[in-house]
Amino acid sequence: MKSKLIVIEGLDGSGKATQTKLLADKLTSMGRTVRKLEFPDYDSPSSSLVKMYLNGDFGKNPEDVNAYAASAFYAVDRAASYLKNWKNDCNNGSVILCDRYCTSNIIYQMSKVKNDERDGFIEWQSDFEYNKLGLPVPDAVIYLDVDLDVSQRLMEKRYGGDKSKMDLHEQNVKFLRECRESAVYATQKCGWIKIDCCENGDIKSIKKIAAEIEKVVFDILKP
Ligand SMILES: Nc1ncnc2c1ncn2[C@@H]1O[C@H](COP(=O)(O)OP(=O)(O)OP(=O)(O)O)[C@@H](O)[C@H]1O
Numbered sequence: 002m003k004s005k006l007i008v009i010e011g012l013d014g015s016g017k018a019t020q021t022k023l024l025a026d027k028l029t030s031m032g033r034t035v036r037k038l039e040f041p042d043y044d045s046p047s048s049s050l051v052k053m054y055l056n057g058d059f060g061k062n063p064e065d066v067n068a069y070a071a072s073a074f075y076a077v078d079r080a081a082s083y084l085k086n087w088k089n090d091c092n093n094g095s096v097i098l099c100d101r102y103c104t105s106n107i108i109y110q111m112s113k114v115k116n117d118e119r120d121g122f123i124e125w126q127s128d129f130e131y132n133k134l135g136l137p138v139p140d141a142v143i144y145l146d147v148d149l150d151v152s153q154r155l156m157e158k159r160y161g162g163d164k165s166k167m168d169l170h171e172q173n174v175k176f177l178r179e180c181r182e183s184a185v186y187a188t189q190k191c192g193w194i195k196i197d198c199c200e201n202g203d204i205k206s207i208k209k210i211a212a213e214i215e216k217v218v219f220d221i222l223k224p
């Protein structure tokens with residue numbers, strides 16, 4: 002059986018960790034070998050530059066580190082993780098489930114470039130991470146689309162109302178709004194599969210979203 006790499010994408014607080022875990026459990030219960038990954042790889046020193054960036058060490062605004070430099074920080078963390086931890090899983094029939102991947106650079110960093118530079122950025126990102134660094138290309142990218150005010154509420158709940166725990170991106174609602182526009186653009190441009198996670202101004206139940214994701218994933222994994 003061929004390994005498959007499936008990415009769960011979305012803005013901060015969109016339910017990626019929740020849904021990746023449920024999907025991993027489901028596929029495991031069906032007898033598939035699942036490798037679940039989360040990026041950035043905060044447990045590894047390879048994420049040091051990302052941590053410095055999100056902590057504001059290079060400036061208090063996301064724009065203080067340009068799209069290409071910040072993308073490189075995230076990309077080398079993924080390359081290190083791939084080489085050290087999951088290269089073999091790409092050839093042993095596993096389902097590799099990623100909570101965020103190279104595609105997060107398209108959401109977060111592409112928002113820093115002008116609209117008419119977006120296609121060029123996507124080409125650069127894809128060439129840099131997949132061709133040059135040698136990271137595997139995803140078989141599918143599932144984008145969890147959540148209204149920004151809804152995901153802000155979920156994040157606040159998670160942080161117990163303490164906004165000081167939020168990182169550079171999470172604190173900046175204007176930036177996140179631009180990131181959502183990038184994500185919508187990329188969904189069209191790059192053929193991501195969009196899951197509408199909201200209805201009537203609120204988030205759908207965890208179970209309902211999980212069922213929609215499963216449907217898509219079963220299709221992808223069909224022999
Ligand atoms: N459908 C849902 N309904 C209600 N609460 C949810 C739903 N999905 C996730 N949550 C809750 O919202 C919070 C954010 O979810 P989660 O951590 O899965 O998101 P995330 O996309 O991984 O966030 P981040 O990008 O910040 O890592 C958590 O407290 C989680 O329990």
Ligand SMILES: [Mg+2]
Nearest residue numbers: 014017018100
């Ligand atoms: Mg998460």
